[in-house]
Amino acid sequence: xxxxxxxxxxxxxxxxxxxxxxxxxxxxxxxxxxxxxxxxxxxxxxxxxxxxxxxxxxxxxxxxxxxxxxxxxxxxxxxxxxxxxxxxxxxxxxxxxxxxxxxxxxxxxxxxxxxxxxxxxxxxxxxxxxxxxxxxxxxxxxxxxxxxxxxxxxxxxxxxxxxxxxxxxxxxxxxxxxxxxxxxxxxxxxxxxxxxxxxxxxxxxxxxxxxxxxxxxxxxxxxxxxxxxxxxxxxxxxxxxxxxxxxxxxxxxxxxxxxxxxxxxxxxxxxxxxxxxxxxxxxxxxxxxxxxxxxxxxxxxxxxxxxxxxxxxxxxxxxxxxxxxxxxxxxxxxxxxxxxxxxxxxxxxxxxxxxxxxxxxxxxxxxxxxxxxxxxxxxxxxxxxxxxxxxxxxxxxxxxxxxxxxxxxxxxxxxxxxxxxxxxxxxxxxxxxxxxxxxxxxxxxxxxxxxxxxxxxxxxxxxxxxxxxxxxxxxxxxxxxxxxxxxxxxxxxxxxxxx
Amino acid sequence: xxxxxxxxxxxxxxxxxxxxxxxxxxxxxxxxxxxxxxxxxxxxxxxxxxxxxxxxxxxxxxxxxxxxxxxxxxxxxxxxxxxxxxxxxxxxxxxxxxxxxxxxxxxxxxxxxxxxxxxxxxxxxxxxxxxxxxxxxxxxxxxxxxxxxxxxxxxxxxxxxxxxxxxxxxxxxxxxxxxxxxxxxxxxxxxxxxxxxxxxxxxxxxxxxxxxxxxxxxxxxxxxxxxxxxxxxxxxxxxxxxxxxxxxxxxxxxxxxxxxxxxxxxxxxxxxxxxxxxxxxxxxxxxxxxxxxxxxxxxxxxxxxxxxxxxxxxxxxxxxxxxxxxxxxxxxxxxxxxxxxxxxxxxxxxxxxxxxxxxxxxxxxxxxxxxxxxxxxxxxxxxxxxxxxxxxxxxxxxxxxxxxxxxxxxxxxxxxxxxxxxxxxxxxxxxxxxxxxxxxxxxxxxxxxxxxxxxxxxxxxxxxxxxxxxxxxxxxxxxxxxxxxxxxxxxxxxxxxxx
Numbered sequence: 001x002x003x004x005x006x007x008x009x010x011x012x013x014x015x016x017x018x019x020x021x022x023x024x025x026x027x028x029x030x031x032x033x034x035x036x037x038x039x040x041x042x043x044x045x046x047x048x049x050x051x052x053x054x055x056x057x058x059x060x061x062x063x064x065x066x067x068x069x070x071x072x073x074x075x076x077x078x079x080x081x082x083x084x085x086x087x088x089x090x091x092x093x094x095x096x097x098x099x100x101x102x103x104x105x106x107x108x109x110x111x112x113x114x115x116x117x118x119x120x121x122x123x124x125x126x127x128x129x130x131x132x133x134x135x136x137x138x139x140x141x142x143x144x145x146x147x148x149x150x151x152x153x154x155x156x157x158x159x160x161x162x163x164x165x166x167x168x169x170x171x172x173x174x175x176x177x178x179x180x181x182x183x184x185x186x187x188x189x190x191x192x193x194x195x196x197x198x199x200x201x202x203x204x205x206x207x208x209x210x211x212x213x214x215x216x217x218x219x220x221x222x223x224x225x226x227x228x229x230x231x232x233x234x235x236x237x238x239x240x241x242x243x244x245x246x247x248x249x250x251x252x253x254x255x256x257x258x259x260x261x262x263x264x265x266x267x268x269x270x271x272x273x274x275x276x277x278x279x280x281x282x283x284x285x286x287x288x289x290x291x292x293x294x295x296x297x298x299x300x301x302x303x304x305x306x307x308x309x310x311x312x313x314x315x316x317x318x319x320x321x322x323x324x325x326x327x328x329x330x331x332x333x334x335x336x337x338x339x340x341x342x343x344x345x346x347x348x349x350x351x352x353x354x355x356x357x358x359x360x361x362x363x364x365x366x367x368x369x370x371x372x373x374x375x376x377x378x379x380x381x382x383x384x385x386x387x388x389x390x391x392x393x394x395x396x397x398x399x400x401x402x403x404x405x406x407x408x409x410x411x412x413x414x415x416x417x418x419x420x421x422x423x424x425x426x427x428x429x430x431x432x433x434x435x436x437x438x439x440x441x442x443x444x445x446x447x448x449x450x451x452x453x454x455x456x457x458x459x460x461x462x463x464x465x466x467x468x469x470x471x472x473x474x475x476x477x478x479x480x481x482x483x484x485x486x487x488x489x490x491x492x493x494x495x496x497x498x499x
Numbered sequence: 500x501x502x503x504x505x506x507x508x509x510x511x512x513x514x515x516x517x518x519x520x521x522x523x524x525x526x527x528x529x530x531x532x533x534x535x536x537x538x539x540x541x542x543x544x545x546x547x548x549x550x551x552x553x554x555x556x557x558x559x560x561x562x563x564x565x566x567x568x569x570x571x572x573x574x575x576x577x578x579x580x581x582x583x584x585x586x587x588x589x590x591x592x593x594x595x596x597x598x599x600x601x602x603x604x605x606x607x608x609x610x611x612x613x614x615x616x617x618x619x620x621x622x623x624x625x626x627x628x629x630x631x632x633x634x635x636x637x638x639x640x641x642x643x644x645x646x647x648x649x650x651x652x653x654x655x656x657x658x659x660x661x662x663x664x665x666x667x668x669x670x671x672x673x674x675x676x677x678x679x680x681x682x683x684x685x686x687x688x689x690x691x692x693x694x695x696x697x698x699x700x701x702x703x704x705x706x707x708x709x710x711x712x713x714x715x716x717x718x719x720x721x722x723x724x725x726x727x728x729x730x731x732x733x734x735x736x737x738x739x740x741x742x743x744x745x746x747x748x749x750x751x752x753x754x755x756x757x758x759x760x761x762x763x764x765x766x767x768x769x770x771x772x773x774x775x776x777x778x779x780x781x782x783x784x785x786x787x788x789x790x791x792x793x794x795x796x797x798x799x800x801x802x803x804x805x806x807x808x809x810x811x812x813x814x815x816x817x818x819x820x821x822x823x824x825x826x827x828x829x830x831x832x833x834x835x836x837x838x839x840x841x842x843x844x845x846x847x848x849x850x851x852x853x854x855x856x857x858x859x860x861x862x863x864x865x866x867x868x869x870x871x872x873x874x875x876x877x878x879x880x881x882x883x884x885x886x887x888x889x890x891x892x893x894x895x896x897x898x899x900x901x902x903x904x905x906x907x908x909x910x911x912x913x914x915x916x917x918x919x920x921x922x923x924x925x926x927x928x929x930x931x932x933x934x935x936x937x938x939x940x941x942x943x944x945x946x947x948x949x950x951x952x953x954x955x956x957x958x959x960x961x962x963x964x965x966x967x968x969x970x971x972x973x974x975x976x977x978x979x980x981x982x983x984x985x986x987x988x989x990x991x992x993x994x995x996x997x998x
Contacts, residue, residue, distance in 0.1 A: 145668040148667075150665045154664065154666075157875070165649055165650070165653065166846070168653065169645075169652065170845060172846055204869040204872075207867075207869055208868065219719070219741070220719055220741075240863070242719075345667050345668050346669060346670050347665070347668050347873060348667050349869070349870060364618055365739055368706075368736050369706070369739070370704060370710070370848070374848045376656070376876070
C-alpha cells in the first residue's frame with residue numbers, strides 16, 4: 001500500500017506534464033507507459049502489487065474498460081502477472097536467471113595490432129547468408145521497419161518535395177541541409193553537447209562519418225585502438241583504410257578499459273585514435289559510467305590522440321539519451337559520429353559528424369569523397385524531428401525494444417543450455433550471448449542458416465579469435481511467438497553442437 | 500532551291516519516325532527541332548535559305564501561325580536570321596570567329612607528378628565565392644534546375660513511396676536497387692557497353708565512384724595519370740587519397756595524348772591507373788576519336804594499369820550518347836564511372852560504377868565506405884528512366900544546351916578582346932575559354948565575384964600552373980539576355996585587366 005500511495009501521489013503530481021506530449025496515443029497506452037516507467041524506475045519493485053482496476057478508475061478518472069486494457073497491456077508486455085483473486089503483480093525480471101557475460105581481465109595488455117582478415121569473414125558471412133532463405137533475421141542491428149514512423153516520414157518527404165519543387169534537380173547544400181543541421185544541433189543538447197548547426201556535417205550514415213573521422217586523423221599503417229569485441233563494420237573500415245586495429249579489453253558492464261588503453265598508449269607509439277561506442281556498445285550493449293567517459297577523454301587529451309565517439313545507439317537507452325563523451329570536450333578532441341539509422345529510419349542513410357578540431361579537414365574529405373548528401377531526405381527528417389512526434393516515436397520504440405529484449409532474454413534463459421551467459425543491456429536491440437565454451441558461434445550461425453535463422457557469429461566482432469563462442473542476437477522481431485520459436489530452435493542447435 | 504528540296508524530301512521520308520517519340524512537345528517545337536537537326540548536320544549549311552513560311556505550311560500541313568512560331572524559335576535560338584523581304588537564312592556559326600584553343604605539344608613529357616595544393620585552391624575558391632552575392636553562376640557544371648524533369652521525378656518519388664510504404668524504414672538493397680541497376684544496364688548498351696545489372700554498383704554520384712575506383716587499384720604514394728587540364732574534383736580526390744597526379748598533355752580537340760601517356764608509362768614505374776573523360780571532357784569539352792579510345796585501352800592493357808573511365812557527360816553530346824571505352828573492354832580492364840547528376844537530377848546524388856575485374860573489391864569498399872545508397876531516389880530515377888520520357892528529356896536538354904552554348908560562344912566572340920580563343924565542344928554545357936596570355940583567370944574570377952558573377956578559374960584544373968589564363972564557363976543560364984549581359988561584363992573585366 002505504501003507503493004500504491006507513492007505511485008498515485010506521483011501520478012497526480014505529474015499527470016499533466018507526462019500526459020501532455022503523448023496526446024497521439026490512446027489513453028490506455030499512455031497509462032500503460034506510465035506504469036511501465038514506474039516499474040522500470042523501481043517505484044513499483046518486483047513482486048509489488050500494482051493499483052487495482054478499481055483504483056485506476058478512481059485515480060485517473062478513466063472507464064473500467066480502459067483500466068482493464070492497461071492491465072492487459074502490461075501483462076502482454078511481460079511486466080506484470082495476474083494472480084487469481086489477488087490482482088496484478090510486477091514480474092521478477094528474468095535476467096538474473098542467466099549469469100552475466102564473462103568479464104575480461106581489464107588490466108590485460110591489448111591484443112597485438114592486426115588489421116587483416118575481417119573482409120574475408122564478412123564476405124563469407126554475406127555469401128552464406130545469401131545462399132539461404134530467411135525466415136527470421138537476428139543479425140540485423142535495427143528494429144523492424146514497422147517500428148519506425150514510415151507513414152509520417154513519407155508524408156514529410158512528399159511535403160518537402162511539394163514545397164521545394166526543384167529540390168531533386170538543384171544542387172544540394174554544402175555540409176547538409178540547414179534545417180537538418182539545426183534540428184540535429186538542438187537535439188544534441190539532450191546528450192549534453194553544446195552544438196551549433198555549423199559544427200555539423202551531414203554524412204551517408206554513421207559509416208561514412210567513421211570513415212571521414214579516421215581518414216582525418218590517421219594514415220595507412222597507423223594503429224587505432226578499438227573496443228574488444230567491436231562492431232565488425234568498424235574493423236572492416238580499418239582494414240579498408242590500411243589501418244591496424246588494436247583491441248582493448250572491454251567490459252560487458254562498464255565498456256572500454258581506460259586503464260588498458262592507457263597502458264597501450266605507453267607501449268605503442270603509433271596509436272592515433274581510439275574509437276569508442278560509449279552508449280549501448282555494439283555488440284555488448286553496455287553504457288560506460290560517466291567517470292570512465294571523462295577519464296577516457298583525459299587520457300586521450302594527455303596522449304594527444306583523437307577520441308572518435310560513435311553514438312548511434314545512445315538515444316535508444318531505456319531511460320532516454322545518454323550523455324556523450326563530447327559533453328566534456330573543451331578542446332575539440334572528440335569527433336562525434338551518429339546516425340538516424342537505428343532511431344528513425346533504417347532506409348535513409350542519414351548520419352552526421354561533429355569534427356571538433358578536425359572539422360575543416362573532415363568537411364574537405366566529405367566533399368572529396370561523396371559531395372554533400374541529397375537534400376530531400378534531409379528535409380523530411382528535419383521536419384519530422386522538429387516536432388514532438390519524434391519524441392513520442394522514440395518513447396514507443398524504446399518501450400517496444402525493452403519488451404522484445406526482455407522477452408528474448410527470458411526465452412534464452414529458459415531454452416539455452418547451462419553455461420550460457422548474458423548481460424541484459426539497458427537499451428537498444430542487441431543481446432551478446434556467451435555460449436558454453438565448447439560451442440562455436442560460427443557453427444551455430446551456419447546450422448541456423450539452414451533453419452532460415454540468421455544470427456551474427458561472435459568471430460566477426462574481433463580479430464583476436466576470442467569471441468568464437470558468442471552470438472550477437474538482435475531482438476527486432478515484434479511477434480513474440482515467432483521470436484520464441486526461433487530462439488528455441490537456436491537453443492536446440494546449440495545443444496546439438498555441445499554433444 | 501537544291502537545299503530546300505533536299506530538306507523537304509528528307510522531311511517527308513523521315514517525318515513519321517522523327518515525330519513519333521516527341522509527342523509531348525508542341526508541334527512547333529518538334530518542327531523547330533527538326534530544322535535544327537538539319538542545320539547542325541549541315542543539310543542546311545550556313546547562309547542557306549530555310550523553307551519559307553508558306554512552304555512549311557504546305558509541306559507539314561500546319562497552320563500559318565505554327566510555321567511562324569517555328570521561324571521565330573529558330574531565330575531566338577540564334578540559328579537563323581531574318582532578312583527583310585527575303586526570308587530566313589542559316590546564320591554563320593560564330594565559333595570560327597574565334598581561333599580554337601591552343602594545342603599542347605602532344606609528345607611532350609608529362610608534368611612531374613605532384614599531388615598537393617589543390618585543396619587550398621578549392622577551399623580558397625569556395626571561401627571567396629561564399630563572400631559574395633551571386634547573380635549568375637558560370638562555375639556550376641550542370642544545367643539550371645528547370646532544365647531537368649523535376650515534376651516527373653517528384654511524381655515518381657511519391658509513387659515509389661506509395662507503392663513501398665516501408666521504403667524509408669527498411670534496409671536498402673545491397674549494391675543498389677535492382678530496378679535502377681536493370682535500367683542502367685539497359686541504357687549502357689546505348690554507349691556500346693554489354694552490361695548486366697549485376698555488373699553495376701550504385702554510388703553516391705560519380706565522385707564516390709571515382710574514389711572507389713582509385714582506392715581499388717592504387718595505394719597512397721602511387722601515381723595516377725590524368726588529363727591536363729582536368730576536373731579539379733579529381734585532383735582533390737587524388738590529393739585526399741595521398742595519390743600523385745601525373746598530368747598528360749590533352750588536346751582541346753582530340754583529348755588525352757595516348758602517345759604522351761605511353762612515354763610516361765615507360766619512364767615512370769609507379770603509375771597504377773589513368774583516369775580519363777573520353778566524352779565531353781571537363782573542362783575541354785572534347786570527345787576522343789574512337790581510334791584513340793581503342794589505342795588508349797590497348798596501352799593500358801599492355802602496361803597492366805587500370806583505365807578509369809568517367810562518362811558523366813557523354814549522354815549530353817549533340818548527337819546523342821557517345822561510345823564508351825568500356826565498349827572495347829574484353830578483359831575487365833576498364834572501371835566505368837558515371838552519374839545522373841548532369842543528365843537527369845543534380846539534386847539526387849546517384850552515380851554508378853562497373854568495376855570490371857576489380858568489381859568484388861569495389862563492392863567491398865563501397866560497403867565499408869558508405870553502405871548501399873538509400874532506395875527511394877533510386878526507385879524514382881529507375882521508374883522515370885524506364886520510359887520514353889527520359890529520351891525526350893535528353894533530347895530537349897541537348898537542344899537547350901546547344902542553343903545556350905552557341906549563344907554564349909557568339910557573345911564571347913563578339914565581346915571578348917582579340918587573343919581570346921575557344922574550341923566549341925560538340926555537346927554539354929562547358930566552355931574552356933583561353934584568355935590573352937597576359938590575363939590571369941584568377942584575377943578575372945576575383946573581379947567577377949564583385950560583380951555577382953561566378954566563373955571557374957583555369958588554375959583550378961591543373962597542378963602545373965599552365966592554365967592560369969583560362970576560364971571554364973558554364974552555359975547553364977537559360978535567359979539569353981542575362982547571359983549576354985554577364986558575358987559582356989566579364990569581357991569588360993578581361994579588357995580592364997589587359998591594361
